[in-house]
Each structure stands twice: as C-alpha cells, then as structure tokens.
Amino acid sequence: MEIIVSENNSESGEKAGKSAAAKIKKTIAENGQANIILATGSSQFETLSNLLKDTSIDWSKVNMFHLDEYIGLSETHQASFRKYLRERFITQVPALMSYTLINGEGDIEDELTRLSEKISQHPIDVALVGIGENGHLAFNDPPADFETNQAYIVVDLDQACRQQQLGEGWFDSLAEVPQKAISMSIRQIMLSKSIVCSVPDLRKAEAVRNTLKQEVSPMFPASILQNHPDCELYLDADSASLL
Secondary structure: OEEEEEOOHHHHHHHHHHHHHHHHHHHHHHHOOEEEEEOOOHHHHHHHHHHHOOOOOOHHHEEEEEOEEEOOOOOOOOOOHHHHHHHHOHHHOOOOOEEEOOOOOOOHHHHHHHHHHHHHOOOOOEEEEOOOOOOOEOOEOOOOOOOOOOOEEEEEOOHHHHHHHHHOOOOOOHHHOOOEEEEEOHHHHHOOOEEEEEEOOHHHHHHHHHHHHOOOEOOEHHHHHHHOOOEEEEEEOOOOOOO
16 A cells, blocks of 8 residues: 655645546556546545546546445435535536446335446446545445445444534434445455545544554454555545554
C-alpha cells in the first residue's frame, strides 16, 4: 500500500482525483474502456471534484458502479447515494457508456441478483473508496464478512456507522438513519485492479491507524487493504495524526 499524506483535505483530494483520472485514462488507452467504482459521502467531495476537472477523460468509454445504498430510502432523500451520484457526477460528465446504481427499494433479492450479474460482466479497473469512522469499507461494518463470494450483500448498519451519517448532516435524527443497506462485499472491492482510497479529517484518524497498524481482521474491515497489490491511501494531516 502506498500512503500519501498532504497538508489538508483540499490538497489530498487533488492528488487522489488526479491519480484516479490518470488510472482511468491509462486503462481506456490500453483496453478501449474502463470499469470504475465511485464512493460517496462527504469524505469524497474533494476527490470527486478533482476527478471531474480532468476534461480529457472520455467518459463515453467508462462503466460506473458504486459501493452501497440504504434499504428503504427514497432516491429523493438528501442521504440517497443514487441522488449524490446523479447530482455530483452523472449529470456533470458527458454520457457514460453505462452506470449501475443500487436501488434499495423494491425486491432486494432481485436487486442483488441484477447487480451481481452486471458487475460480473465488468471487472473493475479503478475503485475509489473511503474508510468510515468505525473502519468500515463500503457499508461492511465490523465484524465484516471477509469470506462471502457474493458481489453485493445485505448488511446491518451498526450504531457507530449510523451516528456518523447523522453527524455528517445527512439525517435530522438517529431514528431516521436506516438500519440496513445493500453493500458491495469486501471480496468484490478487493477484486479491483487499482484502489484509490481517500480518507480526510481528524474523525477518521483512529480508523486510519487501525487500518494500517492492526493485523488484517474483520474487526477492522479496511485493514484488508493491506493485502491489495495496488492501493493508494490519501490522507491529510488530521487523518494521519495518529500514525
């Protein structure tokens, strides 16, 4: 794992966005197209913004997936990750080759099947991810399932995860935060050829320390990134402060 520490979130996001853009363009040049994963949440604002600044990316040759979505939450809700991606990415780029958004409403088993079939046809080249305050990767809270071969799974959101969503301002009360979500599995994330992981802010410092200093364990879900052959971890001074 390569660790890149910057002075602040803005600088860290710029470096992460530029690296992701370069990887996407290189993949398109080599393969004719690129399959990517985008993360959501406030920690990804700077990275995504800087990725979008690269106007030389041919988005018509890109297939996009994302990591997770709440079960039972309308796409019109401000916390919906489908809404996030439509507003902050999909409507900001020329037409993508395709994009696959997770629908947490309706028949969940059918949705899991649809998502799994879709991603099996598009092996991921570049994954943009983050790490939660509790060390989760996507919505795989501790103890995370490191063993399932399913591409997408239904997960229970723990108290720390739900509290983070409230603290970031996506919900007005803890009672409003859903208790379940559809999440890309740990093994599916780890199948990505390259991973660009952006983790700013002081509130993520303990999770960053555990990710890097603890033995790889389901109790520290993001620690699995230690085992990935091509993972870049972008930190700012705050998130790296306990290293």
